[in-house]
Amino acid sequence: MVEHLPAALDGVFHALADPTRRAMVHQLASGERTVSELAAPHAMSLSAASKHVRVLEQAGLLRRAIEGRVHRCSLERQPLVQAFSWLRAYTDFWDARFDALEDLLNAGDDDDRD
Numbered sequence: 001m002v003e004h005l006p007a008a009l010d011g012v013f014h015a016l017a018d019p020t021r022r023a024m025v026h027q028l029a030s031g032e033r034t035v036s037e038l039a040a041p042h043a044m045s046l047s048a049a050s051k052h053v054r055v056l057e058q059a060g061l062l063r064r065a066i067e068g069r070v071h072r073c074s075l076e077r078q079p080l081v082q083a084f085s086w087l088r089a090y091t092d093f094w095d096a097r098f099d100a101l102e103d104l105l106n107a108g109d110d111d112d113r114d
Helices: 007-016 019-028 035-039 046-058 078-113
Strands: 062-067 070-075
Touching: 007 019, 007 046, 007 078, 019 035, 019 046, 019 062, 019 070, 035 046, 035 070, 046 062, 046 070
Parallel strands: none
Antiparallel strands: 062 070
């Protein structure tokens, strides 16, 4: 089953494919951070951190407010909600498949008892 994603979801999944960006999203989940604060746990320059922030920003996952030389970042919820909704369809699909398998296996147990 191949489904073409809207371009916005492509950007979200691309941004989240990188472990550093996922860590940054995790940091932002607890509140606003500066680019310096996002970079701190990682062995990277501010320039490299800014590139990661730019990818997250282009995907719509964060909003950046510039106050002089300080760039404050906050998490944007909606793109994550859309990605979760897309993934949820597959969760429902697999749950139904596993329920059918369980029913089949339980029916086999009933046949063994006869």
